[in-house]
Amino acid sequence: MKTMDNDSNRFEIAGHAIEARPLAPGLYLVATPIGNLGDITIRALETIAGCDILACEDTRVTRKLLDRFAIRKRPYAYHEHNAEKAGEKLLEALGDGKTVALVSDAGTPMVSDPGYRLAQHAIAADINVVPIPGASAPLAALVGAGLPSDAFLFAGFLPSKDKARRDRLSELGGVPATLAFFESPHRIAATLDAAADVLGGERPAAVCRELTKTHETFKRGTLLALADFYRDETVKGEIVLLIGPPPADRVPEAADVTALLKRLAGEMPAAKAAAQAAKETGLPRKDLYQQLLALKNG
Numbered sequence: 001m002k003t004m005d006n007d008s009n010r011f012e013i014a015g016h017a018i019e020a021r022p023l024a025p026g027l028y029l030v031a032t033p034i035g036n037l038g039d040i041t042i043r044a045l046e047t048i049a050g051c052d053i054l055a056c057e058d059t060r061v062t063r064k065l066l067d068r069f070a071i072r073k074r075p076y077a078y079h080e081h082n083a084e085k086a087g088e089k090l091l092e093a094l095g096d097g098k099t100v101a102l103v104s105d106a107g108t109p110m111v112s113d114p115g116y117r118l119a120q121h122a123i124a125a126d127i128n129v130v131p132i133p134g135a136s137a138p139l140a141a142l143v144g145a146g147l148p149s150d151a152f153l154f155a156g157f158l159p160s161k162d163k164a165r166r167d168r169l170s171e172l173g174g175v176p177a178t179l180a181f182f183e184s185p186h187r188i189a190a191t192l193d194a195a196a197d198v199l200g201g202e203r204p205a206a207v208c209r210e211l212t213k214t215h216e217t218f219k220r221g222t223l224l225a226l227a228d229f230y231r232d233e234t235v236k237g238e239i240v241l242l243i244g245p246p247p248a249d250r251v252p253e254a255a256d257v258t259a260l261l262k263r264l265a266g267e268m269p270a271a272k273a274a275a276q277a278a279k280e281t282g283l284p285r286k287d288l289y290q291q292l293l294a295l296k297n298g
Contacts, residue, residue: 011049012070020050023099027090027122029115030101031108031134034238035213037068039135045069047132051101053093055086057113061105078102080114087118094127101132108136111154137211138180141240144218145206148245151177158183158191165191167285169198170275174283179243185209185235192227195243198279199223204244210237252281261292270296 009020028047033039048054049071055078056062062075078086090100102109102118109115122129138154155172158181159165172179183191188207195205201224209217215237219226223243252260260280264273274289281288 008072009050010070010072011045013045017070018045020046023047023050024128025094025097025099026128026130027094027119028099028101028130028132029109029119030103030132031136032062032065032103032106034106034135034137034140034211035216037065039212040065040069041132041134044132044134045071047101048073048103050099052098053090053100055090055100055102055118057103057105062103065103078114078118083114083117087121090118091121091125091127094122095125106135106137108134111136111138135212137182137238137240140211141180141206141208141242142178144211145178145208145242146218146220147178147204147206147242149178151245152180153177154180156182160187162190162194166194166198169195170278171284171286173199173278174246174281176245178245181241181243183239183241185237185239188235188239188241189227189230189233191241192223192230195241196223196227199243199246201227203246206242208240208242209235211240213237252283257281257283257288257291258295261288261295265292265296 010017011020012018028051030044030047031041032044048066054062054073054075056075057079059075059077066073066075076086078090094100102115104113104115110119119129142149142152153172153175158168201222203223205221205223205226207219207226207230209219219229221229257277260277261273264276267273268276270289270292274285274292277283277288278285
């Protein structure tokens, strides 16, 4: 695997050339901007310019960042479709004492991308793994949404199929934290409809679109209001959906859950009883189903 010579270890800010400092051998996980290239950090630029090998998801996307800051690096593609083969070459280079910087197309590596596999293998091989923090879409959304931020859960993408999506929302519905999801523009309406139905229409939420970009928008409201708004709306751009935590009175006492399960079990099959209990309590359907089976066996 080719590396660049030391003469190329430079970057530019506002026309001023800066020499990158030497890096200790290891795998560097470098956060890049999620939209506005001005959000790159000095440390990230030093790491990208100073590394021996720059690995990225899409070389065309990363090239825009390199050109902006006059970094002469030849990016090496590492993505979910070639992770096994490309990962072996990167690990070989790391084993030889090289410095490898891994960037995603946008935001922080290992957040919904295959970077965690490379990091796991590096850690297993006792190779130094160094995070270079920076932009993150879920955190940017959380900051601007106005929802509780003392506890939050990032859950990636919801399933594309309606039943699987609803099941996943039901599983997460009782978590006492703000939920954060990535969502595509053509599915946001269906997701909001499902969320309003499964979690309750009055639950607060925010649709955060095109974060840090020119057309950044935050649409805040209840799940029901947002579902109504987006039902016939043409949506473009990348989206983070945030759903506020359940109200305190939605977290039931254990004895009340047991009583509810017993009542529902007498009215319908176990699977339906668990699903109905999940809707009424906000607790995970699978956990309720197992509890119901335990009650019957007992």
